[in-house]
Structure formats: C-alpha cells, structure tokens
Amino acid sequence: MKRATITIPDDLAAAVDRYVQAQEAPPALTAVVQTALRVYLTERGYLRAPGHLRITPARRGSGRHDISRAHDRYLAAR
Numbered sequence: 588m589k590r591a592t593i594t595i596p597d598d599l600a601a602a603v604d605r606y607v608q609a610q611e612a613p614p615a616l617t618a619v620v621q622t623a624l625r626v627y628l629t630e631r632g633y634l635r636a637p638g639h640l641r642i643t644p645a646r647r648g649s650g651r652h653d654i655s656r657a658h659d660r661y662l663a664a665r
Contacts, residue, residue: 593620 595603607613628634654661 603616603619607616607619625634629636651661
C-alpha cells in the first residue's frame, strides 16, 4: 500500500470534518479520502467498478417446499 501526505484546503477540511461528525460511527479520515478517490476514479474510467455480490446456496435446498411460510415451525423443532 502506498502512503501519501496531502494538503487539504480549509474549505474541504471543514466539509470533511462536518461529514465525519454527522456519522453515527465516524469513519477515519483515511477511509473518507480512499472512498472519495475510488468514486472519482471509477466515474472517470480509471478504476473498474467492483463486481456484484453473488451469494449462492451451499446446497440445493432443504427438500421442503414450505420453508418460507413455516420457517418458525422448522426452527422451533431444532
């Protein structure tokens, strides 16, 4: 990972401070800058957008056809 020292103008620094303070879980300045760079470079075609999250089941189902309606009954039986 490359390290960089940057100078942020006062107006940007104030905006970042307001953004961080407004968050329920305030992110680190590094995370804010990395995210901003990622968005900026992706929008301009210099960075590939991340792929879609694909979740596949570990197996081909439970063999039961009413799981979505009767899930509480099946969970209580465990």
